[in-house]
Amino acid sequence: MQLLRKVYRFGSTKHRFASDIKSTNRQKMNLFQAINNALDIELGANPKALLFGEDVKFGGVFRCSQGLNEKYGTDRVFNTPLCEQGIGAFGIGLASVGYTAIAEIQFGDYIFPAFDQIVNEAAKFRYRSGDQFNCGSLTIRSTWGAVGHGALYHSQSPEAYFAHTPGLKVVVPRDPIQAKGLLLASIRDKNPVIFFEPKALYRNAEDEVPLDDYELELSKAEVVQQGKHITLIGYGTQIRVLKEAAKLAEKDGVSCEIIDLQTIYPYDGQTLVDSVKKTGRCIISHEAPQTCGMGAELSAYIQERCFLHLEAPIKRVTGYDTPFPLVHEPIYLPDKFKIYEAIKQSVNY
Amino acid sequence: MKHFMRFSKISKAFKEVPSQYVYQINPIKNFEPIKQFRVIDLEGNLVAKEYNNIPKEILNQIFELMISIEEMDNLLYMSQRQGKISFYMTSFGETATTVGTTAALQPQDFIFPQYREQGSFMWRGFTIEQIVNQCIGNHLDGGKGRQMPVHYGSKDLNIVTVSSPLTTQVPQASGAGYGFRVNGENKIAATWFGEGAASEGDFHSAMNFAQTLKCQTLFLCRNNHYAISTPTDDQFRGDTIAGKAPAYGMRTLKIDGNDLLAVYNGVKYAREEIIKNKEPFFIEFITYRIGDHSTSDHSVLYRSQEEIDSWKSGNNPINRLGLFLKKQGLRQFNDDHDNQIRKDVRNRVIAALKHGSEQQSPSIQDLFTDVYDEVLPHLQEQYTELREHLTKYKDQYPINKFKGGL
Numbered sequence: 094m095q096l097l098r099k100v101y102r103f104g105s106t107k108h109r110f111a112s113d114i115k116s117t118n119r120q121k122m123n124l125f126q127a128i129n130n131a132l133d134i135e136l137g138a139n140p141k142a143l144l145f146g147e148d149v150k151f152g153g154v155f156r157c158s159q160g161l162n163e164k165y166g167t168d169r170v171f172n173t174p175l176c177e178q179g180i181g182a183f184g185i186g187l188a189s190v191g192y193t194a195i196a197e198i199q200f201g202d203y204i205f206p207a208f209d210q211i212v213n214e215a216a217k218f219r220y221r222s223g224d225q226f227n228c229g230s231l232t233i234r235s236t237w238g239a240v241g242h243g244a245l246y247h248s249q250s251p252e253a254y255f256a257h258t259p260g261l262k263v264v265v266p267r268d269p270i271q272a273k274g275l276l277l278a279s280i281r282d283k284n285p286v287i288f289f290e291p292k293a294l295y296r297n298a299e300d301e302v303p304l305d306d307y308e309l310e311l312s313k314a315e316v317v318q319q320g321k322h323i324t325l326i327g328y329g330t331q332i333r334v335l336k337e338a339a340k341l342a343e344k345d346g347v348s349c350e351i352i353d354l355q356t357i358y359p360y361d362g363q364t365l366v367d368s369v370k371k372t373g374r375c376i377i378s379h380e381a382p383q384t385c386g387m388g389a390e391l392s393a394y395i396q397e398r399c400f401l402h403l404e405a406p407i408k409r410v411t412g413y414d415t416p417f418p419l420v421h422e423p424i425y426l427p428d429k430f431k432i433y434e435a436i437k438q439s440v441n442y
Numbered sequence: 443m444k445h446f447m448r449f450s451k452i453s454k455a456f457k458e459v460p461s462q463y464v465y466q467i468n469p470i471k472n473f474e475p476i477k478q479f480r481v482i483d484l485e486g487n488l489v490a491k492e493y494n495n496i497p498k499e500i501l502n503q504i505f506e507l508m509i510s511i512e513e514m515d516n517l518l519y520m521s522q523r524q525g526k527i528s529f530y531m532t533s534f535g536e537t538a539t540t541v542g543t544t545a546a547l548q549p550q551d552f553i554f555p556q557y558r559e560q561g562s563f564m565w566r567g568f569t570i571e572q573i574v575n576q577c578i579g580n581h582l583d584g585g586k587g588r589q590m591p592v593h594y595g596s597k598d599l600n601i602v603t604v605s606s607p608l609t610t611q612v613p614q615a616s617g618a619g620y621g622f623r624v625n626g627e628n629k630i631a632a633t634w635f636g637e638g639a640a641s642e643g644d645f646h647s648a649m650n651f652a653q654t655l656k657c658q659t660l661f662l663c664r665n666n667h668y669a670i671s672t673p674t675d676d677q678f679r680g681d682t683i684a685g686k687a688p689a690y691g692m693r694t695l696k697i698d699g700n701d702l703l704a705v706y707n708g709v710k711y712a713r714e715e716i717i718k719n720k721e722p723f724f725i726e727f728i729t730y731r732i733g734d735h736s737t738s739d740h741s742v743l744y745r746s747q748e749e750i751d752s753w754k755s756g757n758n759p760i761n762r763l764g765l766f767l768k769k770q771g772l773r774q775f776n777d778d779h780d781n782q783i784r785k786d787v788r789n790r791v792i793a794a795l796k797h798g799s800e801q802q803s804p805s806i807q808d809l810f811t812d813v814y815d816e817v818l819p820h821l822q823e824q825y826t827e828l829r830e831h832l833t834k835y836k837d838q839y840p841i842n843k844f845k846g847g848l
Contacts, residue, residue, distance in 0.1 A: 143624070168624040174654055179613050179647030183655075186617025186631070189602060190552060194617070206643075213607045214614070222595045222603035223586035224812045259813050283815040312818065359818050 105138075105277065105306040109313055111270045116303040125295040127269035127302050128157045128234075131276040132195065134306050136165050139193055142280070144170045146180055146197025146234075154199060155236065155295050181207030181233065185215050188228035188285070195280060198235040201289060202246040207233075208254070215285040216260030229283035234276070237265065237289035238330050239380050239426060244419035247292075250329075250381035250412075255287050256358035256390065262286040262311060263357040265329040269300045274309030275355060282311055291330040314361040316368065320350030323374040323436055326365060326391060328354040331378050331427070338432035347440055357387060365391065366398045373404040374439045378427050383411040405442035408435045475681040476696040478728055481703035484757055486765025493707045498772050504545055504565075504702060505767060506783055508537045508760050511560055513787040514570060515733070518577065522591075522737040526795055527577040529591045535700070535732030537561045538759035539664050540634075542705030547632055547660075547713060552618055553601045554611035554633040557592055558664070562634070566599040570787070574794035580801035581845045586812070587804040609639040612661070613648035616722070619659030620651075623720050630716050632660040637726075638669020640683045649690045652722035659722040660712055661687070664699065666731035671744040687724035699727030700759040703766070730757065802845040806832070 108114055122130060135142050144158060144165075150172040152159035162170040173180050177198055184196035198204045204211075211233070219227035239248045255263045264279050264286060266272035272290065279286040291298075317332060318339060325335045332353050339349035350368050354360055369375045375395055377388040388409035395407055410427040418425050481490040488494055515532035522530045533540065540561025544553070553562055560573065572584065576594050579587035585595060585603060595603025602611065615633035622629045639645065640663055652659045663683045667674055680686065687694040693715060697708045705727065712723040730753040734741045741750070755761075767773035810817055810825045817825070832839055832848055841848050 141621075141625075143621075171655070174647075174650050176647045176650065178643055179616075179651045182610065182613030182644060182647060183617035183620065183651055186554075186614030186619075187621045188617075189614065190618045190621050190631075192621040209607060210610060210613075210644075214605065214610050217605070218603075219815070220812045221585065221588050221593070221605060222597075223584050223588060225584055225595055225597035226602055227815070229815060262814075359820050362820070 105281075105308055107278075107308045107310065108274065109310045110315055111274060111309060114303050114305075114307055116305050116307070118304045119301040120304055121299060122269050122302040123296050124269050124272055124290065124298045125156045127273040127300075128276060128290060129159055129161070130302065130304070131273040132158065132161060133164070135193070135195070135277060135280050136161060136169060138306065141191065142169070142193040142195065143187060144195045144197070145173050145183070147173060147175055147199050149173075149197055153197070155292065157234075157290075158197070176206070177203050178206040178210060181210035181215070184231045184233065185210060185218065185228045188231035189218065189226055191230070193230045193280060194232070196231065196233045198233060200247055201235045201237045201251050202249040204233075204235055204251060211255070211261070211285075211287070212258050216258045218285075220260060227283070228285055231285040232280045232288055233285070234288045234290060236292040238291045238293055239417070239422065240293045241422065242419070243417070245416045248417040248422075250289075250379065252289060252357045253381055253386050256387060260285070262359065263289070264311060264355065265289045265291070265357055266355065267291075267317075267329055267332040267353050268294070268298050269302050271309060271353075271355065273302055274307050275311070277306065278308035278311050281308065286311075289329070293330050309355075312356045312359050312361055314355055314364040315353045316350060316364065317353050318349065318351040320372065321348040322372055323347065323349050323376065323439055324365070324368040324372045325349050325351045325432070325436075326354060326375065326377045327351075327379060328357060331380060334427070334429050335378060335432060337429035338436065341429060341433040342436045345437070347436060349436065354387075360391070362394055362398075365395055369395050369399045370402045373402050375403075375407045376410055376432060376435050376439060377407065378410040378432055380412050380426060382414045383409055384414050386411055405439040408439055410435050473681065473685070476684045476694065478696050478698040479704050479708055480698040480701050481707060482701050482762055482766045484762060486762050486767075486769055488766070488770070493703055494770070496703060496706055500545060501763075501767060502773055504541050505760075505763055505773065507541050507561070507564060508763065509780065509783060510787045511537050511541075511564060512760065513784045514573070514791050515560070517788055517791040518574070519733070519737060521795055526799060527591050529737055530577065531558055531592045531736045532733040533558045533560055535730050535753060535759065536664060536666055538702040538705050538763065539662075539699045539727045539729055541565050542702045543632070543662060543709045546706045546709035547630070548628070550600060550629050551713070552615075552629065552631045554615040554618070554631060555601060555604050556608070556611065556634045556636060556639060557604050557606075558636075559634050560592075560594075563594055563596065563599065563601055566596075566601065568594065568596055568599060568601075570790050571794045571798070572596075574791065574798045575801070578795075578798040578801070579803065580798055581804045582798070582801055583804070586808050609635055609642035609644040611635070612639075613644050613651060615659050616648045616652040616655070616657045619657035619722065620655055622658045623656060627658075628717060630658045630660050630713060632662055634662045634664060636669060637663060637665035637667075637674060637683050638672060638677055641677055649687065649692065649724070653690045653692045656720055657722050658716050658720060660709075660716060661722065661724040663724070663726040664729060665726055666729050668731050668735070668741070668745070670735045670739060671741070673745075682726060682728070684724065684726035692722055692724045694724045696726045696728065699729030700757050700762060702759060702763045729759070803843050805846040806844045806848065807846075
């Protein structure tokens with residue numbers, strides 16, 4: 094069956110990896126500034142793009158929409174009432190009649206009132222209508238992950254709920270350059286995308302971000318560090334932790350290959366399989382609870398295809414099967430020591 | 443980086459306004475229920491003469507469509523009992539609302555239906571064949587056989603595909619209506635839902651968003667007194683659904699839903715107001731579900747035949763419109779002519795059922811298409827796996843039922 098050819102958007106460049114971007118026209122930005130830049134570019138290029146959610150108008154509680162209401166006006170950048178199920182549905186309705194709806198859900202922990210709209214409506218809109226209708230121009234941006242003091246309701250990583258829903262795409266960037274390119278790709282993708290932004294990185298992650306309009310390919314994982322002995326898979330904030338763990342392992346002479354999944358669903362299984370066939374060992378790590386997390390899915394997928402190449406069981410280093418705690422956060426999180434320990438056990442299996 | 447203007451803040455500085463205070467506890471206890479707008483009475487006599495303004499041709503087309511739908515619904519209900527289709531929902535007693543409303547809207551207006559709006563679909567031109575093919579789920583179905591019967595949709599007719607979860611379409615219509623407003627379009631988003639569906643949280647979100655954000659959205663609540671077996675007494679208190687709308691700041695009308703002229707005039711008025719004021723409008727139609735909820739329902743288990751008959755003969759939209767047309771001389775009533783209309787519809791439904799049942803289902807590939815805009819690699823893999831399995835076990839599956847086979 095033939096895949097349809099992608100239509101290239103005038104004015105934007107598409108890349109697989111950020112390292113492919115040759116532009117020297119860059120500026121130091123943190124994550125929220127990179128997101129802001131992406132939104133500014135889309136609102137500027139696409140008169141049918143609209144940005145909305147709680148507190149979006151004054152700039153957003155994380156400053157992602159700073160200045161955009163002043164620049165584009167209240168018809169296009171606006172506050173909604175405090176109602177996530179409404180935000181989701183409103184976005185679906187806008188997208189179904191041809192608008193580019195960029196809906197913000199302030200915390201991933203509060204996305205659940207919109208779960209019915211996202212899972213039963215957005216994900217199935219095209220399929221159930223026989224492709225007469227779709228809400229492909231809907232993107233839901235939400236914040237994600239541990240922040241140090243967020244506890245149960247400001248720290249969740251809900252990606253697995255949505256990865257279990259055919260018709261959706263789920264994306265988590267690891268740094269400002271990826272975030273800008275992946276967000277623009279997500280907005281322009283012709284399917285509803287949930288884009289989770291690691292809140293811990295809004296201020297802490299900085300990079301020289303190209304000022305151009307560029308997109309990074311969805312459903313492509315990136316090998317952020319080459320290695321020989323073991324494959325470490327993660328996404329979002331966890332990539333930093335994997336890098337730290339890899340440094341510890343390096344002192345023992347273990348060379349780790351680190352892969353950023355980037356698009357959680359549909360994920361790039363080929364890159365994962367190629368790597369594990371090379372190394373023979375694999376660890377998957379995420380903050381979200383262990384049972385039925387992405388680690389479970391990727392373990393199953395990889396062992397189906399790499400069984401005879403595996404030298405040790407695939408190990409998941411994840412949050413525990415508890416709600417996200419407050420004072421216990423430092424021992425809850427899958428930190429570099431837990432990953433390092435898992436690396437040692439795998440290598441010594 | 444550009445210089446950004448200072449974010450302009452709306453002042454909520456405290457100001458003393460003496461008139462906003464009272465000095466005794468006097469809670470709001472009762473309120474006057476909103477009255478139903480009516481143009482013709484139960485015997486089809488004009489009681490609001492200034493609304494006798496609908497062109498004769500349109501009235502006759504509406505009348506003929508209403509009786510056609512009655513025939514079609516009868517036959518398709520029976521065809522489910524005979525096993526020809528798996529499920530069906532009739533609209534007996536409610537077609538003045540759906541046909542009248544859609545006739546009063548413009549073709550470019552988007553409709554977000556619930557599931558009992560064959561009147562809306564067919565007024566715009568959805569054919570008996572399209573209905574039957576969707577109910578059967580053959581390869582001619584515009585929905586590619588993906589959904590249960592009555593889940594119609596039509597891009598050409600600007601009617602968004604029906605989905606089973608209740609009320610989800612209502613806040614979507616708020617979103618669409620917002621888009622129409624900010625783009626200056628002469629279009630509204632009209633959405634249907636029942637009085638039961640109005641209990642869902644999505645109803646509240648939709649109303650609040652629509653009025654607060656000024657959406658070109660028309661809310662159409664069809665209060666037919668039952669949500670499956672649940673009567674309105676178990677569904678809500680207060681002044682039906684219309685009573686809630688003013689609390690959102692929304693313009694509201696309650697209309698006698700079995701009065702075609704009231705429906706048409708009310709909707710026409712509402713649409714003009716929406717375009718003029720760039721604000722939503724709410725209409726509740728009071729009507730009655732003469733038939734069962736669906737072919738899976740047996741309504742005499744929870745209501746009396748006398749109750750049903752009291753509406754069927756006492757307040758029937760087809761009878762009221764027919765009597766009005768007769769008394770006003772707007773239609774030559776001829777038993778042969780009307781019987782012929784009904785007979786033609788029956789024959790057409792029967793032919794459509796026969797033709798439809800002879801068609802194949804959509805192709806095996808169509809299990810995997812339209813999940814995304816393209817068939818992504820993991821779905822290609824799963825399709826290949828399925829093909830291999832079906833090839834190996836081909837005698838165990840009805841392969842030739844699917845268009846293109848294996």
